[in-house]
Structures are given as C-alpha cells and as structure tokens.
C-alpha cells in the first residue's frame with residue numbers, strides 16, 4: 001500500500017514537473033488532466049499570414065515574434081498558473097488588472113508573462129496594411145492633438161524616447177481623455193500597478209525583438225513604418241468602446 005502510494009506520488013510529481021517545464025499548447029490538454037480546474041492560456045492565431053505586413057514588418061520577424069516570443073510568455077504564464085491554485089480560475093484580464101491581490105510569489109509572472117500575453121494578443125489585432133483612419137478616430141485625434149500629423153509626431157517621440165524595452169500606447173483614461181504613454185517591459189495601462197491607467201487604443205512593441213532583424217538599431221524607421229501597418233479599422237472599433 002505504502003509502495004503504491006509512493007509510486008503514485010512520484011509519478012504525479014514527475015509528470016507535473018515535466019509538464020510545468022514544457023507547458024506548450026500541445027501539452028496544455030495533458031496538463032489539464034492533472035489540473036482539471038485550471039484555466040490555461042493558448043497562443044492565439046494571428047489571423048493573417050506572416051508575410052502580409054511586408055515590406056514594413058518582415059515575415060521572419062513576425063514568425064519568430066509570434067511563435068517564439070509570444071509563445072514563451074504563454075508557456076511561462078501557464079507554468080505560473082500550474083504552480084499557484086489562486087490563479088486557476090482567472091481570465092487574463094482579471095490577472096493583470098488585479099495582480100497585487102494574488103500571492104506575492106506569482107506577481108512577477110503575472111506582470112511579465114501575463115502582460116506579455118495580453119500585449120502581444122492586442123498588438124496582432126492592430127496590424128493590417130492599407131487601412132485609413134475612421135471618422136470617430138480622426139475627430140478624437142484632431143480634438144486632442146490638433147491634427148493627425150501632430151499626433152504621429154507625439155507618438156513617435158514617445159516611442160523613441162522610451163529607454164530600453166517596452167511599449168508606447170495611445171490610451172483612453174477613465175474620463176475619456178486620449179493620452180500617449182509608455183510603459184516598461186511588458187507592463188500596460190490596464191494593470192493595477194500602472195502609474196497611469198487607461199484602456200489601450202493603439203500599442204506599439206518597441207522591444208528590439210520587434211524590429212531588429214530588419215531595422216537593426218534604427219528604431220525610428222520601424223516606428224515610422226508602423227503607420228503603414230496600423231489597422232485603423234481596429235483603432236476605430238476601440239475608440240468607440
């Protein structure tokens with residue numbers, strides 16, 4: 001009896017250890033076998049081909065960014081979920097909006113990997129070539145920044161001025177005011193820990209992994225190219241929320 005119990009204990013520990021180290025989507029279902037009540041996260045499909053943003057964002061960058069970088073945030077977030085029962089029933093937004101209410105040991109993972117998963121999922125939906133600003137967007141941007149050109153200059157300045165890795169956002173704050181802000185690493189303005197809170201309307205990833213293959217150290221060229229692939233239809237949708 002003791003032997004059997006030891007064996008069960010050992011085998012479940014072994015399986016759990018193996019799964020938590022390699023909790024890729026392929027193994028997520030198997031992990032759920034051990035954690036039937038946990039919500040595990042999956043890499044969302046882009047919804048378009050890796051080369052559809054060429055020549056502004058190259059196919060290789062898109063593929064590595066999606067299947068390696070974004071996947072790593074999902075995998076590491078799932079590892080954190082697997083380790084901490086307090087995280088088992090939470091949506092991604094619940095995690096990042098309330099990170100301080102979760103156990104301290106999980107907070108860095110929620111911030112870095114939960115943030116990374118949210119930010120990239122949002123970013124992919126914002127990318128499409130050949131769209132134009134909608135009526136609501138144009139009016140709101142003109143009212144806030146004076147003109148579309150002035151908005152772009154201010155947004156580019158913020159993205160270039162961000163030291164190190166992070167994101168630059170156009171967000172709407174609680175009063176409905178549009179503001180440009182930058183956040184370090186994988187933070188975003190939805191987070192309870194963000195010094196300035198709001199709802200993202202536009203976000204640009206200015207980590208080097210987002211542009212280095214094509215643009216190397218020329219972040220300014222990448223940021224300017226971004227306007228050619230920004231999906232203004234999505235911006236219009238977020239602007240109206």
Ligand code: MN
Nearest residue numbers: 069205207210
């Ligand atoms: Mn990225």
